Ligand SMILES: Cc1ncc(COP(=O)(O)O)c(C=O)c1O
């Protein structure tokens with residue numbers, strides 16, 4: 106939230122920004138353990154002070170030992186600090202129930218977006234390469250993609266079925282690219298953003314068979330893997346499903362999986378730390394990817410340290426365990442926010458908020474009165490942009506309009522990050538409800 | 550320095566790595582003031598403790614106030630936190646004696662390399678664009694450039710004249726590109742790396758006239774601007790000279806100037822913070838550059854904070870002033886290292902280390918005995934690579950061979966970062982001298 110400063114008097118004192126997934130901006134607090142270790146790495150005098158728990162001090166000491174010259178101010182290896190790459194690899198192996206992860210297939214980078222963008226765009230370098238991307242999806246990835254001349258081939262998630270990914274639709278999208286570009290990769294977000302769907306094992310298997318048949322590189326954005334809020338669904342990684350499917354899939358399908366410290370309960374967007382794990386990637390492409398990564402000298406060391414803490418958290422016997430496991434409280438906050446958001450939105454005329462399974466976004470549908478649609482056209486705006494603009498101006502709530510995601514059926518939506526503090530959520534709902542009722546009255 | 554671990558017993562316990570500019574790796578200590586502010590930003594409880602000086606606490610408080618949600622864990626605006634961009638802009642204005650710098654022309658990014666690479670490669674996007682780059686120069690920039698298909702057009706610094714940049718040579722290089730590519734930009738490093746030359750005002754004026762006539766975009770890497778160690782020379786920025794030249798230069802020559810927290814006395818390579826200032830850049834190109842920067846969500850917030858501290862350091866009345874001004878001691882260390890290095894190298898047979906004016910590298914020339922050159926050929930190596938390999942294996946000193954810089958005349962050199970602690974320098978010189986005398990004996 107930013108303090109509001111301007112000449113005109115507004116009925117609110119600050120702006121609530123929920124257009125992107127940025128938990129601290131939304132009033133959530135960082136994890137104390139994480140911040141203590143980072144502070145001690147930066148200012149090693151803290152390691153000798155008894156103000157910090159012993160496991161914090163030990164961890165900082167150990168991580169500094171892995172830094173050249175014992176300082177987070179030194180450059181690291183291209184793929185990241187070897188000890189931290191190992192932590193990431195162990196984390197993946199544990200997550201996937203023992204399916205091995207090899208450190209040499211992991212690259213640490215400044216956030217997952219950097220990774221996604223770099224690999225998306227460069228994985229095959231022939232001109233007019235195409236990438237299948239979800240609608241609605243993470244619009245920055247699409248922007249990055251088209252910004253460098255690759256062709257974005259949209260596939261549409263099924264709104265009527267909780268934004269499910271349908272393989273028939275992937276076939277249709279692939280067909281649609283004919284004569285326009287050569288699709289080389291499929292980009293998937295699971296759990297979805299902004300849609301919140303979580304793919305079942307069966308759905309993942311279907312996608313894997315599809316990319317195997319069509320020889321597409323599979324790029325899976327799994328940054329919301331910890332954020333599964335639905336009761337029916339569990340997160341299963343693409344890598345796990347791929348390996349369980351066995352030959353020929355498990356040893357041929359080229360897969361890149363992304364994760365980062367920005368998303369989920371960690372919420373450290375500003376540190377810029379993420380990783381990609383590459384599976385079955387051709388050795389010449391691996392070499393090329395190594396070169397791509399070498400172009401940026403190294404990922405921010407403190408982002409790397411945060412990645413170590415995320416993938417190798419305190420254990421029950423450690424003094425910081427109870428504090429770290431406030432992460433459970435965040436999970437409860439997310440569920441509680443979700444429940445409250447649905448309750449309130451579904452009680453407002455014109456809003457429909459279907460249940461969802463994961464991620465940190467809500468993406469309710471908005472049925473706008475014809476007069477509002479008309480007025481929006483008059484001022485040259487998409488109807489949901491018009492709604493979001495008014496919501497920002499009149500109530501100081503900054504959301505993202507559905508049209509930014511290029512839905513094809515003209516339905517209207519707003520995207521709201523719900524990974525925020527409960528207080529901010531209550532204030533948001535209060536303002537949104539007030540504004541909405543007045544808006545609907547004005548345009549009835 | 551890394552602890553050495555291996556099966557074979559070696560006469561040294563650790564490796565001294567001086568192949569790149571990485572001060573903390575070389576045993577230099579970070580600035581306490583910087584680390585205290587960063588730690589307090591990460592762990593705001595420290596702001597309330599009386600363990601830290603009051604100006605540290607105030608600065609951390611103020612910077613956190615500029616972060617969304619009061620956390621360094623939130624994303625920032627694309628160009629960086631507005632308050633920090635302002636600090637950078639004020640710093641440039643002061644540096645250039647009042648010539649105005651406009652915040653809207655400044656972008657903060659993850660290190661200067663990211664900036665250089667992004668703008669180098671994309672400033673004009675037609676295929677087979679060429680960029681004139683110095684030899685010897687910063688090889689990562691050249692690698693990045695050719696890695697994405699741009700053509701590297703080398704220009705050679707004048708070895709016999711202290712690696713001076715000669716405009717005749719720029720003309721020759723430009724001619725040489727004919728029929729091969731369309732040169733669009735000139736990349737300059739001043740003070741030089743690894744050459745240490747510092748351009749005079751007159752030399753800068755000549756370069757500006759040249760790019761103006763040839764309509765080249767001027768990219769100046771000024772990351773070593775604080776590191777001027779020669780007695781005759783002072784750093785003058787390209788921007789200052791450009792503005793003092795007046796019309797038509799001051800309002801037409803397109804200039805990008807780079808700086809970062811990695812280099813010079815700050816030495817915070819691992820934080821990844823740098824900036825570029827753009828001057829006279831066409832509004833449509835500015836728009837395009839904005840899009841390029843938007844692709845990466847934002848620069849690491851702690852790198853941004855470090856940039857604030859570098860550009861807006863404690864003032865004489867602040868409690869941290871004396872401690873911060875240990876930076877003066879670093880300057881003395883650099884001068885002392887330089888003196889010692891030259892003394893020792895020039896006393897060794899076969900080495901010639903000319904005086905140099907700036908930067909953090911020494912680049913002595915090495916006259917190798919014919920037998921060593923012959924042996925190198927036998928094992929399929931460049932002679933200076935052969936020397937550097939042996940130096941690493943036998944004495945644990947990791948330097949960069951001159952051939953990595955693609956000198957055209959077949960002369961041999963080694964590149965050594967001298968921005969290291971005095972103790973490490975003494976150990977390095979001891980090992981290098983021992984090794985060298987034996988090497989020369991072996992191949993005499
Ligand atoms: C689906 C998805 N992928 C990637 C990212 C980018 O995250 P990072 O900060 O790791 O670059 C986001 C951020 O919101 C996201 O929603």
Ligand SMILES: Cc1ncc(COP(=O)(O)O)c(C=O)c1O
Nearest residue numbers: 570660661662687742809811823
């Ligand atoms: C001339 C030059 N430019 C740029 C850089 C890169 O610095 P940064 O860490 O800011 O990317 C270096 C690093 O050594 C350098 O020597």
